[in-house]
Amino acid sequence: GESVGLHLPTLSVQEGDNSIINCAYSNSASDYFIWYKQESGKGPQFIIDIRSNMDKRQGQRVTVLLNKTVKHLSLQIAATQPGDSAVYFCAENWNNNAGNMLTFGGGTRLMVKP
């Protein structure tokens, strides 16, 4: 995955356009992936998830794509709205002997221009 603690890359899109946010994950044993949205002043919140036996999952205006061959995850937001402006984090989950372990990517800031 991406290094943590770094300055956030920014994706700027026009209101109404589609947004694509990308994430590279690190562990080929990861079996579950999540996208989180963090609005200003709040903790990250779940948007959508996908299991490793799937390559695509759709929600309301959001789609997550998983490419296990290259260990890549993407989040697509259709018809981006001002309320979508936030920081987006991907997370990968794998199971060690003790239980679930979730690791977060570095995040991307999405800015929606009116």
Added chain:
Amino acid sequence: GAGVSQSPSNKVTEKGKDVELRCDPISGHTALYWYRQRLGQGLEFLIYFQGNSAPDKSGLPSDRFSAERTGESVSTLTIQRTQQEDSAVYLCASSARRGNTEAFFGQGTRLTVV
């Protein structure tokens, strides 16, 4: 409680003082994570607890940082001899031990060292 609870929500402390931050996870969640998030940056992993297993402390930035967890309940993050560089939002998250399940975040503690 209904969600992950962190206290205090805000803390202002003088440089050199010790601070203690508290996290109450969701009942039944065996996994607990602490993250640090500096202004405008991503999530910096600090420490991970999973049940009664030895915690993963690999993210703690210095020996001034320590964390404890009582069984599978409350966790405290302690920062000794605080420095201005410790100013950040400290986020706690919890999740279940097994299965494809998300981690739930608290609202964070905003720490300001003056």
